[in-house]
Amino acid sequence: MKEVTLKQIAENLGISITTVSKALKDYPDVSKKTKALVKKEAKKLHYTPNVFAVNLRTKQSKTVGLIIPEVVHHFFSSVINGIIEQAEKKGYLVIILQSNESYKLEKKQIELLISKRVDGIMISLANSTVDISHLLEVKNLQIPLVMFDKISKLVDCSKVIIDDRQAAYLATKHLIDSGCKRIAHFRGALLPQNSIDRFLGYKKALEDHGIEYDSTLVYICEKVNYEEGREAAEQLLKDHNDVDGIFCITDLVAVGAIAVFNERGIKVPDDISIMGFSNWFVSSAITPSLSTVDQPGYEMGKTTFKMLFKEMKAKKKEEPFSAMTKVLDTAVIHRNSTR
Amino acid sequence: MKEVTLKQIAENLGISITTVSKALKDYPDVSKKTKALVKKEAKKLHYTPNVFAVNLRTKQSKTVGLIIPEVVHHFFSSVINGIIEQAEKKGYLVIILQSNESYKLEKKQIELLISKRVDGIMISLANSTVDISHLLEVKNLQIPLVMFDKISKLVDCSKVIIDDRQAAYLATKHLIDSGCKRIAHFRGALLPQNSIDRFLGYKKALEDHGIEYDSTLVYICEKVNYEEGREAAEQLLKDHNDVDGIFCITDLVAVGAIAVFNERGIKVPDDISIMGFSNWFVSSAITPSLSTVDQPGYEMGKTTFKMLFKEMKAKKKEEPFSAMTKVLDTAVIHRNSTR
């Protein structure tokens, strides 16, 4: 089967390629009659433009890249969902790459996307990313760039985030308001900004409410998973018998902790209150259902693409564009793991 | 910043574009000296080929498309993970589209991928897909195509699946072997092949073991989610008081059912045994932990891309290629929700 090209249509109709091209794109300087004729013929032959040629001429691919630490992850897959849906609406396709939390992979993938000449890049940083030269390179090449969730403040680009510190503050305050006096924190690794911010929000809430901060009540969950939630809970039971509340960096960790308490006959929330983070859909399904902070993944994805789209549009029109940071709302959700 | 092109390098070195191109691609008919010179200059200028031009010339994009019913879904996100990892290894990028279980969207997305001239397409069908003309169109255009998990037997292309019927048979047999005499089935919608196959496996296992099939014990969960698992369990409690085992089409449904039994003080597995399907990581975290069938998502993704790659390679070499169906192994996992 021979590919249908503009040339083909032009020959069939006995007119020039130029006119065919213009007619199909509704240029105002082509007669209605010609347009109709061309369109009819194009339809008849099932003509579709060769995007490779269009890309080469227009220097655009209508394709954007997305780098994400982990695909198999409820929050991130919600973000992906928001992004691809919004992108499709605007006629863009999304190439998805997974950094596996590895700086080296992330850097390689940025280079891959650059070499593929995507029209824009969206990224949530790997935990191990400290050096940001690969991101500066993107800026340097004038490729529109939006960072979301796990960002670096050192890169001057648009960002979509939540206020982790504030959200953690309110989560901790919720524990305090419900009567907890001795509150532990299961935190994430030391490096990632959101792990730091949630820790700081926790600490600040204690201090603002007259509860002394005790560093022995802070447990680190490097990988932020279920198993670590269990381990931290078990360690906590060994170390302290007076803790009456825990703020966990993530629902998954909280679910692990609750499992341990359930097994040991420790009553949640009567003996100990548990607060999660992210509002993973499973958190409403466990027993007791988990109080948590709603982190809007789908909306974050949507907003991220929208901001990228704005920047791409500005670039095309050669209009100036200045980076903006959008902070999405979170909300404390009170369920049955807190009083 | 001006783009670096072959022309640029050629001018700097005072040689022809042809020679530069050949040197960079290690054609055997260029002298070592010239190659070294060209490569050095290319490196110095940070030359990267313009993929748009390469695509146009080679008629290949080194990009493949993936259409999936739902991104936010543990099994499918595992598949995505397997696919993009394997693709990246082979130098391919993956464009991901979500059909939302909608036939109309799926069809549109197929057309989108065709118009983007991806080198190959991988798809898991939407539940609502009956008409397969869009897939035949793909075959017709000679675009390599692999279907996985939710497939149509009517399309002659490579497929990666599990033996749903057999897996369901063994899951049901596991319930029978552990002493269950009256076994219900929470099935999926009527249309999707895997829903049908799991149902048939369930039925066959009953029959093979002298248990009469009773259609009133089969409940339909259209959307196959947690809520429906709860609803079906509640309905079951109203309808029948003698059921001692349930085989659920999916872990998520099983988790919903277990939640209801836990709340009502009905003991799992003493009063009733529950069997899930898919081995979602949460299923080992709930109480009691869920017996299930391991459905290898990551491996399915890997295999799917590998098969697509083979087909793309054959096409490039103009070698004949005949479609194959690969059936992946599943395994019954015995945990605490069955005896």
Place this chain on the structure above:
DNA sequence: CTGAAAGCGCTTACAG
């Protein structure tokens, strides 16, 4: 309103 021509940046068959 129509079309000839240049050009996007590469690859490759062919000539020397």
Place this chain on the structure above:
DNA sequence: CTGAAAGCGCTTACAG
């Protein structure tokens, strides 16, 4: 071993 030339299929500034 090197290079001139054609061509992939489109877009668009320019001339008429």
